[in-house]
Amino acid sequence: MDNFVPIHDSRFESSNEPIPTLKPESIYQRFFPLFKIGEKRRSRKPDFPDKVSTSYEKPKLSRASKQKQLDWQPVKGSQYKFSVYSAYSYNKTEVVIIATTKSQTKEKVACVFHFDNGQKIQTTIGKVETMGEHWGMMYAGTFIRCPLPISSDFTMPHSVSVTVINSNSSKVNGHVDQEATMLGNPLIIQYKSEEDLSNPPFNFSVCVLPTFNYNEVFHFLEWLEFYKLLGVRHFTLYNITIGPDTSCVLKELMSSAADSGIVVDVHPWHDFPIKKNSEIRSGPCGECGLSAATNECIYRHKGLSKYMIFVDFDEFIMPRSAQDYGEMIRSMDVMNKSVEIGEYSIRTGFFGRFRNNDELRVDMCEELKRKNSVFTYHVCKHLLMVKKSLREETILMHNDRSKYIVKPEAVLEGGNHHVIQLDSGYETLVAPPEVAIVRHYRFVEGFWHIPKNTSAVPDRISKSFGVELAKKAELNVLKTIPFDLIKFNVLIIEVYFYSEAEKTELDTLLTSNGYQFVKNIEVDKIYIHKSVSYMLDKTV
Incomplete structure (x- = not known):
């Protein structure tokens, strides 16, 4: 447990009153009775399932329906680090594979397709495209575009493997020999029909890119309930190392997802092959691979969600007046009737967690105490959205730490803070700060866009919103109480x-x-x- 970020660190709190904390020992004893407290884990892989719901994946192929998302798989024959993760098809002409390898690689690849019903495997020549946000570094996220083979009975392949072509390879036009069946990186092809793309099961989904050493369970529940309150019903996470307490909460959420109407998917990201920041533009950790993860999430949600929201756990996209994201999107569409919006860019304001609490906003929680809702009162006064309302005066511009909401089918390639390429016919709308901003809560003064010794301006949310959020978060907080000890x-x-x-x-x-x-x-x-x-x- 020494490797995990603590739930609460007093260095970052200005209030003398401690935040509600959990006892990791009691949580482990409840969920992991065989795990000895104080014993270091031998593996970074979590104790909860890598994926929850697969009921919305189409078509339900005999093999694909039984498979969960695998981790990164290596490609044989390359002289560089080369791995593949997932495969998607939105038409009957090609399969798009999410991969990572050398930037602007000259290596050629073969796409080996596997069929059900004992058909022979077939191959086509794949096209390797480096994703845009590579910053000239040695490795980058990569698309592999594989033309679909046409079978004699017009059946579609259920999976695809990738191999590097060299002078000793089997022939790659048509059928290949038995050696190709031993490639070891089969990817189940996730097909999406035109009906799927036009009628996705979710209106709003949130995607959080690879999670590294995250264990702020109280504020995770605040973050989750905030997005649920604004209309999100589907959450996708990519896990490197989620802390032990957050893991326990995720297990509880995933087990009760069917009853709550909320779907939480957690996909493995442990085996991303590039581990050093000096080799790839990857974000907070060498193995995050942000470009690959961003586009994996976009392509996964084509036909799954009408709108896709990209944020981290310390970021809250806050509408200024709209009651939910549906109303917020409609208000922006009405102002721009002449164009089809594919990306809604939301500008960022930084809120320093090192700054003093806003006692005026904390006082609004007092009405809960007067109504004898003492537990909810204590939840309310510790919410970031309530107590931290001092924002750096400058709201950053589009592309500068901004976040975005997209229509997944409109995106050809996404980036960390903006869409790199939209499909033809779509445009980007930069939301005015009067419509919405990203409330980004930062720990450290003097980091990125929070210079030292600068003044801040109050930026308060509505009174009713903070109280309602506390009430919504209450049930999940209750679940974390160690009733065997208290x-x-x-x-x-x-x-x-x-x-x-x-x-x-x-x-x-x-x-x-x-x-x-x-x-x-x-x-x-x-x-x-x-x-x-x-x-x-x-x-x-």
Whole structure:
């Protein structure tokens, strides 16, 4: 556990009151009973599934439907580091493979297609294209475009492998010999039809690029509930090392996804082949591979989501007046009826977590205490969205640390802070700060765009939003309490904002931990611990 970022570090908090923290020991004992506290992990791979839901993948091929997303797989025959990750097809002419290899490589590749029903494998010559954000470094994210072979019965291949062509290779036009079946990097082809592209199952999805040593579980729950509140129903993460406490919360979220209507997908990213920042433009860690991850997420969500949002865990895209993202997008579309928008660029404002808390905003949580919602009151006053409202005066320009919302089908290539290439007929709209900004919460003064000893301006969210966010986050926070170590005699929980499914989930959580339901009082539910149930006749 020494390798993980702590949930709370007092160096970065100006308030004397500690933030609510969890005890990692109790969490491990609940979720990982065989793991000894203090013992270092031998593997960086997580203890939760790499992927949750595959029900929306089409077509449901006999083999593909049984496969989960594999990690990076090496390509044989290359003199460089060369690996492939996933394969997608949106028409009947080509397959696009997400890969990484030497920038502007001259190596030629063969795409080896595998069919069901015992058909012979076939090959075509692939085209290798280096992604735009490579900064002249040795390695880069890469597209491999493979023409689809035409089979005699017009069936489509279920998977594709990649090999480097050299003078000793088997022939690559038509059929290949048995050696090609041993390539070792089969990628299940994820097909998307025109119907899929025009009628995706999700309106808004969030993608978080490779996650490295992240373990701020309290603020992760705040981040998650914020985006749920604004209409997001699908979350995609790429995992390198997610911290132990956040892993536990993710397991809980993934197991209850079907009941909540929220889908959380976590894909493996442990085996990205380039490990050094000096070799690839990769972000906070050598193995992040941001260009490859960005475009993998875009191509994965074509036909899966109408809009795709790219943010990190410390970034909140905040509409200024709209109640949700649907209303925000519609307001921008109305102002630009003459063009088809493919990218909505949102400019960034930095909020220093090292700055003093905004006591005026924290005071707004007091109404929760007056309504006897004491637990929600304590959640509310520790939300970043509530207590940290001082923003650096300058809101950065488009392309400068900006984030974006896209229509995935409109994007040919994405970048970290802006779209590199849109399909023909689409344009970029830079959202005015009066419509929305990215609230980016930074720890360190003097880092990137937060110079030392600078003044800041208050940038406050609405009063009702902070309170509602606290109430939405409450149930997930309750799930993290180690009830085997902590006992409350009486719990009074306001359930005004709870759905019927959430009320049932709350009841199951508490009754399974030794509490019994007593009664409803207006919008509150009262539970009492069984150890003090003898007091019921005197108090109720």
